[in-house]
Amino acid sequence: MTTKKRKITINAEPEGWPMDYRELNKKIRKAIRDGYTHLILQNVKGQRFIGAGIKEPVTIEIFGDAGLDLGVFSEGITAIVHGCSEYLLGNTLNAGELIVYGDSWDVTGMGARGGRIFVMGNGGSRIGIHMKEFKDKKPVIVYGGTVKQYCGEYMAGGMIVVLGLDFGDAIADRKKPVEREDIDPNKVKDIIDEKIVQSDLCGGIHGGTVYIRGDVPDHSLGVYAIKDEFTQEDKEILAPIIERFCELFNVPVDLIWKKKFTKITPVSSRPFGKVYTYTPI
Amino acid sequence: MIKTNSFTTPPINPNHDACGIAALLNLDGKKVSGVKIKNMIALMKERENGLGGGFAAYGLFPKHKEQYCIQTILDDFEAKELVEEFLKDYTDILEEEKVIVRKDVIKEYPMTWRFFVDVTCKGDPDDIIKDIMMHINTSIRGAFCISGGKNMAVFKGCGWAADIAEFYQLDKIKAYMWSAHSRFPTNTPGWWGGAHPFSVLGHAVVHNGEITSYGTNAEYLKELGYECKLLTDTEVLAYIFDFLTRKSNYPPKIVHQIACMVLSPPYWKDIDRMPPKLKKWATAIRITHRKAMANGPFAIVITTDFPKPTMIGHSDRKKLRPLIAAVSEDESTFYLSSELSSIHLVDQTPNFWQPDPGKPVIASIGEPIIKGTKEPLEGLPIKIK
């Protein structure tokens, strides 16, 4: 039996001025309660907390810029942003998939416990800070472009991938919210290695893995992070993630594998073991 | 005017937190009304709590562009007379006017009055105006000078930022450079002087953050002849910037770069990796002005007319407050904002970027924008004697 996917469109700017986020989120929750499984939000302009705490497996498609804390605490939604997302995307995400056809700034996936985050463009500071994994829950963050300082800080599990791709010329019509079809696969370019990551990469990492597509200078590594050999096994782990990214953003898979990845891992799971002393004095 | 308490006297214990900041600069020098900036700041209503908003605007008084515009808020006429008498001792008042406001927006408000003055007493006119501002703000009862630069003014008060814009009728005012601030303090209402932008001479600072180095900075400023008495940590940023630009004699072309490097110097580990000349410069700058470093989380927009109209977006080295920069597609307008959506609200197709932590974005009319993606002095022809 096939049930028709129930779609609903919500205009986030009904009267010429962006709707208050409380009102928008109320409408979203009501639509979900009413059984809609595919919500389309039009004219979104920075409204916060979209999808907060929702555990129904719904799809929320956002046209415009999502506000901060998109998908915070959620467990199983699919959010697709045709635009950018402010900071704290996927804060404490538990499951589901968050997709951004644009940039998303600081502290993406903070403390994420599961789920996947795919961002086409660039990130700011502290991407994937303190992500963790438990049993079969392994959060994944993929950035198409570049990230800044402290990526993967205190990381305890999961995976962060930074691809160093420039979509600048690949998007023809910039007036329109970006969708897959708007991306010209032949015009996606590589960004030079020096710009892909910044300093203090994985400072204090004690679990999980970070893959950077390109070389990472030693001085960019944070405390207790080391570069490790990128093996065939890593390639196999990465392959499905890369395929999903390429499918979402219309990038040829071959292009991705043309450059070598750098793998970053923790020195140990207890890097700061010697910092403190417990002897009674 | 209904007056229940003073607008111009600081309450004893202000204590504030996160704020919204937005700014725009017309790179062609064309003047635009305050509608755009109002909308930008109004969109970020979540970042304020209705206890403070303000705007700085440049290019307002072509007729009086050589005079200092002493813009004051006053509790009563008596205060106005005190200010006027005080000003007459040091300046010629060429013209004065009451700033027309909308009476139906805000319930309680002070009178806003501006004086266009020429300095008549001996000394550096800028220093004298700076001292005049400090004196009014600390010593004249019932009066507060909210700006004192040339061809610019600050409009601020207690209320939601959008209401403050309506109150001062910014839609009827045109300026080539605007900055805006919406405030989230937890202090007692009624303190109009404490709203932002914080301005001294032609500089205006809007600030989201907290300066944990305040004590050290204030001590340093005391050495340099600035007394910090206005109970806002933004004050130290404005004075540090004033000292480093106007009083330092650093070459005009790089003075903003140096000032920003002082506020958020590169880490030593990055200085160690610099090419030799840059390393010496960075070391000299950092250790000479070590107590002017601004520590703690901040994102700021500094607008200034010194040495020429310039807008600077800057952040702390650890990037603990948001800041997004953008340029319109036709490269006519430069934007800064806490949130990207507020830029998108007024411009659909800007080219935007996030500046690197602790690296300034500097835009001025007729100059290429310094984008804040490298050390501000990197690549410049510098040498050591």
Next chain:
Amino acid sequence: MKIQDKVMPRFKVEIDLDTCNKCGRCAVNCTFDVIDFNRSEDKPVVTNTGNCVACQRCAVFCPTDAITIQEYPVVYAPHGTWTPWHRRGVCEQARTGAVLLTGLGTDRIYPTIFDSLLWDACQVTNPSIDALREPVETRTFLGRKPKKLNIREINGEFELDEIYPNKLLSTPLIIGHMSLGSISYNGHTAMLRAVNQVGTLFGTGEGGLHPDHAPFRNNIIAEIASGRFGVCPDYLNAAALEIKIGQGAKPGHGGQLPGEKVTQLISDTRGIPIGTDALSPNPQHDIYSIEDLKTLIAALHEATEYKVPVGVKIAAVNNVAAIASGIVHADADFITVDGFRAGTGAAPRVVRDNTGIPIELAIASVDQHLTNEGIRHKVTLIAGGSLRSSSDLIKILALGADVGMIGTAALIAMGCKVCQQCTTGKCAWGIATGDPIIGQRIDLDWATNRLINLFNSWTSDLDEVLGIMGIDAVESFVGNRDRLRYIGPNPAEAKILDVKHAGSRIEVGGE
């Protein structure tokens, strides 16, 4: 000596012969002739418990922990005014007619202002920093700084005048002056090695420079004191030079190394014949005024071609703030202020225990005074005088010092138990002794490592505390009295410190 001259012992040493394994280490280690090993009975014997100074050498070296040292169980009749300490002092002076000489810092119980201070931390409005994972910088530069730089634009190029030489310290902590002679060769060498590895400085005191220590010259603050021992062009080629006006334990007092202690080692270092008295007069006889100080500073600047920072060390006395100001005007590049609790190799007890003011008040007062005069930025301010822990260091930085200075803490790291017998030269731990044999009791590598650990752990503590205050570079903390609060009993003290009382609300908010 008549029997009435006898003073009851201070400590009682007992050896539990049931657990003692008769190895005799206690007797070998005791340098105060307390324990002897009786060969005929094959056991250690406490022969003179009255000599014991509780240095713990015997107890620590006893493999079976068979030795106990307690206060001697003959009590003085209790008296609130006439403490045993006073009674003993009167007796000793009545017996000898002499000045009581002592070592280390004062052992009198004065209230310590450090213990009345607490610091701030971030909550909500500003995030604290995780110092383990994100940079927190402690690098500090010792030397003169200009008010502003000289930068010019010439033909499109920007030219910077080089600034005064500054010495880089990896952490704002140095070891204060202790001369070779007052400290054993191994102790001295360990401290030099440690500061070399840490990247900081050690003041080598009035002791000259031993040829073996030349490789450490970039980590040495060479002292120009009243005796001028070993001062030559080569000696001046150090990381920094310091004119010693006074030291906290004995302001206004010089020193004398008696001829019998001037051994081959001291002779080589100080450049004087073996067996002659090495006298450091009370004043420097070319400095009778502030102009004279300026002259000497200028002479040192000239002699070193302005490449080496020249500083002045003064004891914290009543007028310390004004004196410091004079020193800045005399062109010093740094000022070291030594509080009244500071240690010494030997000083009259009456001077050590009663002269000067606490470093906390001195530094706060100097910092404020120089700030008000607009000259604070020019100099580096070093503060010492019993910094007992990283918390004292952190508090002294907030009170206005750029750099903290330790002495006793470094000695404790090398084994010192603070028995205050430095003046006797009998140090059983081989630290404060000129005896070449006992001096070898310090294992060089071990002691170096202990000192490095001390530096590292205090620096980590500083990192952590700066982090919780949301400060990521120490220069933003120097003089940041705003982040301290006072919980002591005396509001006058808080006022001089310019520190608010705990519970005072913050007047300046963020945005």
